[in-house]
Amino acid sequence: MTACDNAQVTEGVRHMRAPYPVVQHLTYPGLDGAVLLENAPEVLDALNGLMVGWTPEVTISGSDTQGPDGATSVSLIRRNGDRMDLHSPWLDKPLAGLQVASAACGVVADISQAFCNQHRGCLGLHCGAVQINGHLVVLTGPARAGKSTLISRMTAEPDMTVFCDDILPVLEDGLAFGLGLAPRLRLPLPDTVTDAFRAHVDAHMGPADRRYGYLCGPNIAPHGTRAPVRAFIVLARGQDVPAQLHRMEPTEAVQHLVRQNISAPGEDTAHFDQVTRMVEGVLCLKLVYSDIEDAVALLRRAFATDGLPALGVAVAPPLPAVIEPVVRPPASLALTYRRSPHVAVREVQDDLFLWHATEYSYFHLNPVARAIWAMLEEPISGQDIADLLSEFFQDVAPAQIAADVASLLGAFESESLVQPAA
Template sequence: MLPISALSGAPIVGRATVASIRLRLPLPEQLPPAVRDHIEAHAGSQNRQYLYVPSPVIADQDASAPLCAFVSIDYASDAETELVEVSRGKMLKSFLKQNFSRDADGDQILAALFHMVEHLPCYLLRYSDVVAAAQALETAFANGDAPSLMMPVLPAVENVELGWGDSEPDQPLVRRAQATVVDLEGEAFGVSADQRNIVHLDKGALRVLGLFDVRTREREVVDILSAAFPTVDAAQIENDVSGAVRRFRRAGLLVAT
């Protein structure tokens, strides 16, 4: 994966790093002879898991190109090669778990991910044959068409104090004005007003957040859900609600009143 540059108000592009290719060991038996010859001739550092090899053709440092899609890869030894569209919501959920950038603020990263996934197609590549996988990608994106995607200028951050600790069960809370719930092809996300905080919402979390559309206490939410789901352990409901409220407050979705 190439680093992505997504500065506020600037084009969103992928940038080349001239980094060596990292290959997982052992190497696949079905590698073409030319590929295996190159690896053997240019093998670099390695450990028990990975071998680093310079690419035979690589872009210059910091060369850039617009993004045309996101592709998640899934290897299985018996898989047929196929490139299929996947839900934007599932792709965003995957990004939120995997992102490991050290060069940008967390709020900038979240806003960029959300904007990109909203506007670019998302795919899953299943494969067992690496050559067939490369050919599938080349065929799918051969025309090189890519939208000119700009990162919007982020609004000014509201000067508010977020609740980082546990809330008091008797403290009234309400969903912050302009904090929204966005559905991305079947996956729900709570998004702060400035798009700098994003929380994935499963059905339970979505239900809890909805109860704070009006001024409500955490204890009242527990009572409502306990009455609605009498077969569920009350202590479990209380624990789930407390955890959800903490996440919502940290993301700026809820505010004390």
């Protein structure tokens, strides 16, 4: 039984605000600075429920003298009625109106980012990671590729060890470091999952709300567990396709890993060198799949062998470097849109990426998408965006531009990067 078994947190409990602030200061080993919880003790219960082997020292004060921008604060949760607000050094504005599980999620994002930033030479990868037969396998891919669901499914495999579903620090010595965080599962579960997995979720669900729940399975690597990365796999979820591994060129693997880097800015060259060294010593593969059980079974067979790079399954030739993304419903051009306040912008060399602080999603912007994102600095209608682009691309039919804008805004909206303006 892990520390996060039976740590169910439900919504609907109302708390009267204390007549004066009671601030819990959570100091985690290996992390500079504290997490501050103002009149939010249930968030500490949730954090303790979803963490394995990473327990904070808790002190209490009657006032909050150090805000989130101060040198000793990593994250601040402040009660606001029966909900909570997250104040984060990585957000321009507070994240307001959160339930317990979402508030804990925000804290987890902050301490994961802080851990990677504070450790010299640490490469923070946005990915999932699981140890199969002693081989640490890193899984990543585009948004909605099924990474978190696949990792959560692997918490039901007692002979596998789950390192993470979101952030994997790779330290200066080249070893991956497990933070001891349970994977977060999107709810409700798809109708296609098996009854066995559904029962596993029911038995091990930790802090949860309507949209997400932390799946506290018995095989989560405790905080501080280290292992070398043996394989890097990009997920490509399709429809009605058997699970199949394909070889991937190292150059493409480097591009994926650089784009998944969430470490502190200013170290791009060092991180690029670190990624290059990592790719040189690991298997680089793509996993095409549609059924999660099929994918788990394939990975189990593939890494059953003790001597990598030999695998226990046949590996198909490389796929084209670009895989078509999942198509999202187009947005209405009649609506006015604005940027979500929870989105951070990251620039890696000449590439621009959007990072959503609570949805854990990346979005890579091509030049046209960058132009549209720039237009969204102030609220603007989809039609106005299309009209402005038509002035610059007069050789393209306005109807085609309008369709492209609707498609991109639909993708932005589906990833919670933009929202209709009030």
